Amino acid sequence: MKILVPVKRVVDYNVKIRVKSDGTGVETSGVKMSMNPFDEIAVEEAVRLKEKGVATEIVAVSMGLANCAETIRTALAMGADRGILVETDVELQPLAVAKLLRAIAANEKPGMIIMGKQAIDDDMNATGQMLAALLGWGQGTFASKITIEGDKATVTREVDGGLETVALTLPAIVTTDLRLNEPRYASLPNIMKARKKPIETIKPADLGVDPAPRLTTLKVAEPPKRVAGTKVASVAELVEKLKFEAKVI
Ligand code: AMP
DSSP: OEEEEEOOEEEOTTSOOOBOTTSSSBOOTTOOEEEOHHHHHHHHHHHHHHHTTSOSEEEEEEEESTTHHHHHHHHHHHTOOEEEEEEOOSOOOHHHHHHHHHHHHHHHOOSEEEEESOOTTTOOOOHHHHHHHHHTOEEEEEEEEEEEETTEEEEEEEETTEEEEEEEESSEEEEEOGGGOOOOOOOHHHHHHHTTSOEEEEOGGGGTOOOOOSSOOOOOOOOOOOOOOOOOSSHHHHHHHHHHTSOOO
């Protein structure tokens, strides 16, 4: 079975996000970029399925500027076999990404697409669900466990009230949650080997998709600064402050 893993290049999760001074977006120039953490979990899961003999090939796909190839290289160093870069300087929104992935899925015919539940830059949490709808495939979102037997996948999902287990017929979409696994670090020999693995570069037009954005960002702003807390000496003082200062009771 072939597994497709979409990997997004995002601002590294350790970086303190700065909003551009003109309020049009988040500053990305001169900022450390990395693979979206949920996508690292997706790559790890695919590699484990290959190690178990369930998967035969892992294809990592990234979409955006040419330097998304670095993100694909990271996936290749973790164990993916080859990469596809959909190169464009158009801002890609979830529907466009889902349409591009649908076209790639039509060419590649994977048994499964494992992707992040959300990208940590825009927190859309939409692409996997849209892709499942476009393809008409089943979906197991927020996965914390995946078991595959034949053409069936059993996915344990992290839902508000606890865990839900769903049975899917392959091909299907799975989106990863934090507890699915702990991604490996790529070893130096594997980073070297990854340099020789192939990455195919294509454009959205090659897939017959117009990636133009449908949503317009009106403004991006920092959250209001939090004011420092104060210590109160007694419950009476707390109640007094809640009543007359905060006016919440
Ligand atoms: P989102 O719906 O934007 O929160 O993203 C959910 C998942 O879709 C991510 O974790 C990725 O697996 C995939 N994805 C979104 N945008 C891209 C992109 N530009 N390139 C590759 N994968 C993407």
